[in-house]
Amino acid sequence: MNTGALRCLFVCLPKDLVVYLIKLKNINMKKSDKNTGGTSFHKTTITCTQHQLETILGAPQHGVSGDEKCQMEWVCETKDGAVVTIYDWKEYRKLDRNEMIEWHIGGFKWLDTYTAKKELVEMMIETFGIAKL
Numbered sequence: 001m002n003t004g005a006l007r008c009l010f011v012c013l014p015k016d017l018v019v020y021l022i023k024l025k026n027i028n029m030k031k032s033d034k035n036t037g038g039t040s041f042h043k044t045t046i047t048c049t050q051h052q053l054e055t056i057l058g059a060p061q062h063g064v065s066g067d068e069k070c071q072m073e074w075v076c077e078t079k080d081g082a083v084v085t086i087y088d089w090k091e092y093r094k095l096d097r098n099e100m101i102e103w104h105i106g107g108f109k110w111l112d113t114y115t116a117k118k119e120l121v122e123m124m125i126e127t128f129g130i131a132k133l
Contacts, residue, residue: 029057029076029077029078029079029116029119029120029123030076030077031057031058031061031074031075031076031077032075032076032077032083033061033075034075034077034083035083036075036083036085036106038108039083039084039085039106039107039108040106040107040108041089041104041105041106042105042106042107042109042110042113043110044104044105044107044110044113044114044116044117045102045103045104045105045117046086046102046103046105046117046120046121047100047101047102047103048100048101048103048120048124049097049098049099049100049101050072050095050096050097050098050099050101051097051098052124052127052128053074053086053103054097055127055128056120056123056124056127057074057076057086060072060073060074061073061074061075062075062087068092069089069090070087070088070089071088071091071095072087072088073085073086073087074086074087076116078112078115078116078119079119080115082107082108082109082111082112082115082116083107083108083112084105084106084107084112084113084116085104085105085106085107086103086104086105086106086116086120087103087104087106088101088103088104089102089104105117105120
């Protein structure tokens with residue numbers, strides 16, 4: 001099957017099946033329940049929609065933060081086991097699920113956040129045929 005046909009196939013599939021097929025492809029970023037204490041922002045971001053993130057990662061684990069600077073957050077592990085967070089930052093408004101925004105990627109080291117971005121981009125390309133860095 002060529003890449004174009006594969007992209008078309010992914011767009012038409014249910015969300016849970018897309019996530020399953022991505023895992024089969026060995027792009028192993030996954031949600032995690034590991035401790036994120038000590039993670040920070042290392043200037044790594046990805047631009048996409050909430051809907052796109054929910055399609056490849058599932059629902060966010062955390063809602064609005066106590067200081068209201070973050071409305072949603074995913075805690076994930078890269079295929080190498082590095083813990084990262086993906087979150088909106090200081091949007092201070094209701095987000096449309098299909099609105100393109102800049103998501104921050106936090107981690108213990110810059111390399112972890114860069115690796116997470118790379119894996120997210122690969123997942124976006126496999127799922128939607130697109131990715132905006």
